Amino acid sequence: MVDFLIVGQGIAGSVLALQLLKHNQRILVINNRKKNIASSVAAGIYNPITGRGMVKTWLAEALFPYLTAFYQEASQALGTQFLHPMPIFRPFLTHQERTEWLSKSKQDNYSHFVESVVGRMFHQEHMVLPYGGIILNQSGYLDVRGFLKATRTYLKAQHAYLEADFVYDQLCLDQHIAYQDIAVRQVIFCEGPQVRHNPFFNTLPFRPVKGELISVSVHQPLDVIYNRRIFVLPQTAHEAIVGATYNWQDTSLSPTAHARKILEEKLCSTFNLSYAVYDQQVGIRPATFDRRPFIGIHPQYPQLAIFNGLGTKGVSLAPYFAKIFVEHLLLQKELPQEIQLSRVGFGKNV
Numbered sequence: 001m002v003d004f005l006i007v008g009q010g011i012a013g014s015v016l017a018l019q020l021l022k023h024n025q026r027i028l029v030i031n032n033r034k035k036n037i038a039s040s041v042a043a044g045i046y047n048p049i050t051g052r053g054m055v056k057t058w059l060a061e062a063l064f065p066y067l068t069a070f071y072q073e074a075s076q077a078l079g080t081q082f083l084h085p086m087p088i089f090r091p092f093l094t095h096q097e098r099t100e101w102l103s104k105s106k107q108d109n110y111s112h113f114v115e116s117v118v119g120r121m122f123h124q125e126h127m128v129l130p131y132g133g134i135i136l137n138q139s140g141y142l143d144v145r146g147f148l149k150a151t152r153t154y155l156k157a158q159h160a161y162l163e164a165d166f167v168y169d170q171l172c173l174d175q176h177i178a179y180q181d182i183a184v185r186q187v188i189f190c191e192g193p194q195v196r197h198n199p200f201f202n203t204l205p206f207r208p209v210k211g212e213l214i215s216v217s218v219h220q221p222l223d224v225i226y227n228r229r230i231f232v233l234p235q236t237a238h239e240a241i242v243g244a245t246y247n248w249q250d251t252s253l254s255p256t257a258h259a260r261k262i263l264e265e266k267l268c269s270t271f272n273l274s275y276a277v278y279d280q281q282v283g284i285r286p287a288t289f290d291r292r293p294f295i296g297i298h299p300q301y302p303q304l305a306i307f308n309g310l311g312t313k314g315v316s317l318a319p320y321f322a323k324i325f326v327e328h329l330l331l332q333k334e335l336p337q338e339i340q341l342s343r344v345g346f347g348k349n350v
């Protein structure tokens with residue numbers, strides 16, 4: 001008998017599994033380890049000031065202190081270091097933006113995310129930056145592949161991991177729920193974009209978005225994450241990841257010459273870098289129509305639940321939302337309206 005059977009071990013399933021284990025729950029994770037899943041492609045950046053307009057990300061005050069504590073604690077439990085705090089540099093595009101940020105960076109609601117406002121001399125040797133920019137803190141990246149691998153090893157050691165396809169029609173939803181011959185209290189689906197095959201939740205309005213990245217070797221070492229129009233994430237002294245594209249029409253998993261061209265054009269227009277592309281990666285983000293996750297229990301089948309829709313920000317959203325979801329599952333605390341399935345009338349016509 002397990003308390004929770006989790007389907008999927010991307011960022012969502014991994015973080016949720018660790019949160020449930022902290023509450024001494026008996027869990028089993030079933031994961032088919034498909035190639036090119038979003039989590040194994042993700043750059044892993046967590047950034048409190050995002051988007052073209054450089055606005056504070058949704059729930060930043062709650063998400064960012066918590067994610068650091070969560071991944072650091074997980075690093076200790078799993079015996080691997082996968083969280084890499086690092087400043088993010090966001091250049092200004094206009095003089096007006098610079099003026100606005102000089103005052104904004106001193107406001108209480110922004111000051112703890114802004115390390116400093118810098119002038120045009122900053123990194124001028126390899127960037128074209130007439131207006132300078134801001135250096136953010138509470139930012140960095142998670143080595144997502146390292147995190148997934150360490151979590152898998154940890155789960156295996158506890159006999160809590162099964163590498164297999166979850167087959168939906170082998171789920172028995174009688175009074176006592178079972179999957180194959182495993183008695184289960186509740187099944188939580190964390191399948192990312194593969195939710196489209198899930199007969200219980202595939203009517204939720206997901207809006208998957210394809211993303212591509214390129215890996216480049218560079219001659220000059222970079223010591224910040226650069227982020228405006230594209231991101232450049234240093235991996236080693238002479239390697240970086242450049243991303244990412246957004247494509248809502250093409251959801252195939254093939255890399256495209258078009259995406260590579262866009263990324264290279266943006267890279268060249270901002271950097272004086274000599275680089276060589278040596279890899280290109282593709283994944284599909286499990287985004288939703290309103291950019292908020294889908295988290296909750298199925299209205300008709302209370303034995304089934306979903307933790308999905310982390311979109312473009314799995315690294316920063318997963319720890320906090322897994323925490324409040326576990327409190328909902330175990331202590332019946334109410335979930336915020338913004339993430340509830342009922343916001344789309346889900347289940348009313350099932």
Ligand SMILES: Cc1cc2nc3c(=O)[nH]c(=O)nc-3n(C[C@H](O)[C@H](O)[C@H](O)COP(=O)(O)OP(=O)(O)OC[C@H]3O[C@@H](n4cnc5c(N)ncnc54)[C@H](O)[C@@H]3O)c2cc1C
Binds near residue numbers: 010012046190193
């Ligand atoms: C190019 C790109 C760059 C990105 N960069 C960032 C970034 O810098 N920072 C950030 O925070 N986010 C980033 N993201 C977004 C991030 O990848 C996602 O938010 C996150 O990975 C979603 O995780 P998930 O666990 O919900 O889904 P997934 O990663 O898709 O994982 C789902 C898992 O479930 C398994 N599964 C599905 N169905 C079944 C089944 N029936 N049986 C068994 N197993 C099953 C899959 O094999 C997989 O292992 C990026 C995404 C892309 C594509």
